[in-house]
Amino acid sequence: MAQEQPKTGGTLKVRINADIRATDGLNRDANTDTVLHHIFETLVAYRADLTVGPALAESWTVSDDGKTYAFTLRDGAVFHNGDAVTSSDVKWNW
Numbered sequence: 326m327a328q329e330q331p332k333t334g335g336t337l338k339v340r341i342n343a344d345i346r347a348t349d350g351l352n353r354d355a356n357t358d359t360v361l362h363h364i365f366e367t368l369v370a371y372r373a374d375l376t377v378g379p380a381l382a383e384s385w386t387v388s389d390d391g392k393t394y395a396f397t398l399r400d401g402a403v404f405h406n407g408d409a410v411t412s413s414d415v416k417w418n419w
Contacts, residue, residue, distance in 0.1 A: 339363075368396050368415070381410070 345357040353361075368382040382396035402410040 366402075381415070 339360075341356045341359055343356050345360050346352045346354055347357065348361065348364075366381045368380060369377050369385070370380040372378045379399070381398060381402055383399040385394055385396045387394055396415075398410065398412060398415065404410060404414075
């Protein structure tokens with residue numbers, strides 16, 4: 326059986342049980358996370374076992390004093406329009 330080709334465009338409607346607090350990732354709750362995690366990808370994310378694993382960052386290091394984190398972004402990450410995600414883009418969002 327041949328697989329259907331993905332369809333582009335259209336509208337995705339999602340129902341949640343309350344309004345989100347904001348689109349600022351620092352003002353969070355479960356409903357906000359439900360929406361925001363479908364809009365952007367984080368550098369790291371929780372795995373099923375609640376350990377932290379890679380997401381947009383494929384690896385990272387922490388300085389000896391614990392104050393500086395260095396992230397290596399995974400190759401091939403793109404925005405919705407196909408433009409490459411760069412370290413400058415990530416820095417701008419921080």
